[in-house]
Amino acid sequence: MPTPQSLLRRFVRLAPLVVLATAACSKPAAEEAAPEPPVQVAADQVAMVDSLEVESGPALSGTLTAERTAQVRSQMSGTVLALYVKEGQAVSAGQAIALIDTTVAAEQARSARSALRSAQVQAQLATRNAERAATLLKAGAIADRDEEGARAQAQSAAAAVADATSRLASAEKLLRDGTVRAPFAGVISELPVSTGDVVQGGAGGATLLATVVDPTELTLEASVPAEHLGAIKRGAQVEFTLNGMSTKVVTGTVARINPTVDATTRQVRIYIVVPNRNQALASGLFAEGRVTVEATRALAVPISALDPRATTPSVKRLKGGKVELVPVTVGLRDALRERVVVTGVARGDTVLLGGAIGTPTGSSVRITRADG
Template identity: 25%
Template sequence: MKEAKSKFSYSYLLAFGFCVAPLLVGLTGCSGMPKAEAEAQNRRPGAERGPTSTPVDVAIARPGVLQEAPIYVGTTRPAVEVSLRSQAEGRLLNLNVNVGDRVGRGQQLGQLDNTLLFTLVTQAEAELATRDSEVARAKTQVSNAKARAEQARVTLKQAQTTAARREFLQKQGAISLQDAELARTEARTNEQAVLAAEEQIRTEQQAVAAARGRVAAQRAVIAELKERLSYAKLKSPIDGVVMERVSEPGNLVQPGGEVLKLGDFSQVKVVVPLSELELPNVRVGQLVQVKLDAFPNQTFSGRVARISPAADPTARQIPVEILIPNQNGQIGSGLLARVQFTQETAPKLLIPQTALQVNRGRGRGAGVQGSRGAEGQRGRGAEVQGSRGDANTQSPVPSPQSPVPSTESPNQGTIFVVMGEGREGKVAARPVVLGDRANSRVEIVSGLEAGERYVVRSGRPLKDGDAVRFSILSEGVGNPSSAAENRPNNARQRNQQ
């Protein structure tokens, strides 16, 4: 009995194994099916049972700059640089300042040996005293000459009176003719004496003028020597900062020898070379933004102060000088500066080209409406559109890869504007007029207003009136500070996955 029972159990297990084995093989074959084939089956019309709304990346239309202004590199320098040089010869006795010290206009910074100059000034002053005594003597001679002239005039007057009286007496016959003539002769002699005395006065006055001239010349010599003596005191010609000590105490300094380098840092300047093609976009007084690597968290504002009239003949670049206020003195010399000229054009309404549908039959490139770009239209998007066949009664928006007849001009396109509030809504196809393009963005001249929401990318081709739901990359959804059109790298990674 036990033997028959064991045979029955063995037959039962054998039959169960034959039944289960094909089932396990079938399951194993199903699990080994390629992923692409499984996805293709999921995309079949019969298997497609997804939601009716299409996932889209949405952005808000805002004005912006189509092309950022180029950045030019330069080096900071003080607005005014002065070399303090000696105007006299002498040994440098001391320097009162060091590199980095602030100095004021007229402040004494150093001293030269002035012993020789001081001796020369003393000798010149002694010579001046001699010249002054000469002037005094000449003035005395003038006074004496005037006294003699006055005495000669009195004598002349008396002789003229005597000559007149004797002439009268001679006519009356009281005296002889000879006595009258003698009186007249004496009068003429006194007249000549007066003339000689007056001439002596003029001569003595000329001597006084000559003596005074020698005094004035000597005073000029003394003034020059004192001026040279003042050169021994090295004084700052500007308000600024000591940049370099060229000479040190103990050195013999020649006239014109450099002792210190000073800089005025109330403003700093940056000189950048511009191409002759960029020069029409720059003018004197134009605002400039400057960033310094030494202060990465600050942006400094400056102005174009000077445009050089001469260009470098080899590089054909024109130096442009920019002045930056530096009231607190934090900007030093030799710092790397990155200069960006402020654009004076008004911001334009811009959208990424991926949001644009343009007729490619006329040879104009376009952005791609879909999550995979142009390659996605050839791949998954195209398969979805083709697999639906006639089951779709409303044809979707044509793929940019498939030119279709259109009446749009090359500067026209179509975008999808999102209608509704919240995380879901409907899209409306809207024609827009296009402007300039750059950096994967295009200017919208008309057809879209700032603040409107539009579709940047969609999970599948859209048509007018389609219901959509916003993805996490949409602006204002998930991370409020992130805009969909500013995440091309994320979309590219998503497409590659």
């Protein structure tokens, strides 16, 4: 049977082991008590609730075209002697674009002038003869038929003068047409000929020399679903974005509405005038947008603040640096600007966006800026 002295010695030997075991057991507990580090959220994954313009209406898509476009064709046949412009160059109304060889036209003009002078001389002689015949007829010196013949010759000579005058005018116009000019102020968008090319004139198969467009006013030819036709009026505002310029919202005005519906697509064509005085837009760009039929100013958040997987609308709000789930009521949705009206939050609240809305409720969050 152990004596009290032996028990005491055994306790003294075991005491350090008990202390070590106790320390080992308490160490994980201390570590578990350490706070979790905050979740890092990029600045572009948060937004502030604010009062914003929110608009809605039927979607549309189409292509921008120049309101005024002219295909400048040769009015005479000949060789291109000179080109005074290049593609992309701005031109003023009446500015020379090209020069066609006018050698033949110049010869025709000289011949026409000569023919006119001859016709004028013949007309003067015929007029004097007719006047003399009229005097002789009154004196009874000639018969009626002689006077009538002289008068007919004078009339024929006058007609010949008119014909020669017309021929000269045509020849001189053809001569002027040798210098091809811009019909209005704009930009050369196409120049398919080169110096030395032989071009054909006339109304039938005249050669295209240049295409001039006026870029200061564009037209968006777009289609909208027929069921929205009643909500679209002339003068309605249209907002859209363009391929390659997705961040820029462009505005225009409905100018014309096609009165017929496409039987296959059930779409209606509308024509939107788009001012382009600074020429920042280009013809041919594809556009997507909407006709504004409803607009309001209200508290709104980016659409990406709403969790598409949630059964009821809600946002993740930061309050005191922690995430909380806030139910909201959704109102008007602006698909073009990607914002939506909500109630249930206050102006100035910070909400999480996109992938950040997966941050668990109650988590601490630290917003990181691009500059660190």
